[in-house]
Amino acid sequence: MADATGGVGQAQEARSRMARPLTDPEVRELIDGNFIAVLATVGDGQPYAIPFIYGYEEGAFYAVLSPGRKVRNLETNSRVCVTIVQTWDMGKRWRSVLATGSASWIQDEEQLGPALEAIKRQYPGIPVRSTGGTAALKGYYMLRVDVEEMTGRGHD
Amino acid sequence: MADATGGVGQAQEARSRMARPLTDPEVRELIDGNFIAVLATVGDGQPYAIPFIYGYEEGAFYAVLSPGRKVRNLETNSRVCVTIVQTWDMGKRWRSVLATGSASWIQDEEQLGPALEAIKRQYPGIPVRSTGGTAALKGYYMLRVDVEEMTGRGHD
Numbered sequence: 001m002a003d004a005t006g007g008v009g010q011a012q013e014a015r016s017r018m019a020r021p022l023t024d025p026e027v028r029e030l031i032d033g034n035f036i037a038v039l040a041t042v043g044d045g046q047p048y049a050i051p052f053i054y055g056y057e058e059g060a061f062y063a064v065l066s067p068g069r070k071v072r073n074l075e076t077n078s079r080v081c082v083t084i085v086q087t088w089d090m091g092k093r094w095r096s097v098l099a100t101g102s103a104s105w106i107q108d109e110e111q112l113g114p115a116l117e118a119i120k121r122q123y124p125g126i127p128v129r130s131t132g133g134t135a136a137l138k139g140y141y142m143l144r145v146d147v148e149e150m151t152g153r154g155h156d
Numbered sequence: 157m158a159d160a161t162g163g164v165g166q167a168q169e170a171r172s173r174m175a176r177p178l179t180d181p182e183v184r185e186l187i188d189g190n191f192i193a194v195l196a197t198v199g200d201g202q203p204y205a206i207p208f209i210y211g212y213e214e215g216a217f218y219a220v221l222s223p224g225r226k227v228r229n230l231e232t233n234s235r236v237c238v239t240i241v242q243t244w245d246m247g248k249r250w251r252s253v254l255a256t257g258s259a260s261w262i263q264d265e266e267q268l269g270p271a272l273e274a275i276k277r278q279y280p281g282i283p284v285r286s287t288g289g290t291a292a293l294k295g296y297y298m299l300r301v302d303v304e305e306m307t308g309r310g311h312d
Binding site: 008009010012035036038040041042045046047048049050051053064066077079080081083085087091094096098100116123136137138139140142 | 164165166168191192194196197198201202203204205206207209220222233235236237239241243247250252254256272279292293294295296298
């Protein structure tokens with residue numbers, strides 16, 4: 001990862017130098033090959049970041065959120081950051097995707113089905129029916145994150 | 157994870173119901189057994205969350221950060237959230253730790269060595285020498301996050 005002859009700055013510099021931007025296909029591959037990301041929100045200046053199971057489709061992430069602090073944060077500040085990290089070889093190789101964007105709730109029956117399908121496609125382990133419409137959410141929230149900027153970095 | 161007979165709200169509710177708080181030893185085990193976390197910062201109301209290699213010792217996380225947006229964010233708002241996630245069995249079992257706290261830079265020679273040791277203990281793959289003092293940081297930053305609140309959740 002970095003040679004052992006330098007001090008901490010040199011070692012960190014070597015690590016940063018070896019990292020590179022991911023190509024668009026590599027970004028998409030990382031999104032497609034994972035299903036857990038971290039969703040960072042903010043409330044009163046305090047960041048708050050939770051793991052979540054995502055779906056992705058054409059520039060938007062989707063998730064079913066239970067009520068709580070992240071939902072309260074989003075109701076006053078819709079800005080979010082979605083972070084996906086994958087490592088190999090005990091962290092010697094890694095790739096990450098970082099997307100910033102704006103969150104909204106899906107309340108339109110027409111949009112709920114495709115959002116659920118995106119999540120199920122990402123992670124077939126979620127046994128949710130896409131029938132029942134928004135009433136089926138029963139107090140839960142279907143999040144949509146419109147991605148405005150997305151970058152990837154990695155070290156092979 | 158959840159039975160397939162309900163709608164999305166029921167499925168999500170079942171997932172949430174099956175999650176439980178982690179005990180203090182389980183929280184510590186998750187911290188000790190990983191070395192990558194996500195550090196969420198905020199700037200101008202926009203959360204920004206990056207993966208990082210951490211060390212942990214007595215209520216504080218440590219990391220060597222390269223210059224950039226997260227450092228600029230921290231210089232105007234020191235509030236952070238550290239999130240660690242581990243999954244097993246294709247995500248059917250998972251545990252996560254979420255810590256909020258305050259960030260500062262280590263600039264004291266006396267504190268730099270123990271911080272580096274904490275990182276090396278967590279992840280021996282980082283070949284940094286703890287000699288050379290703060291001059292060895294060479295423009296990089298040694299972050300200290302004093303944890304104020306830390307919770308764990310999991311589903312076995």
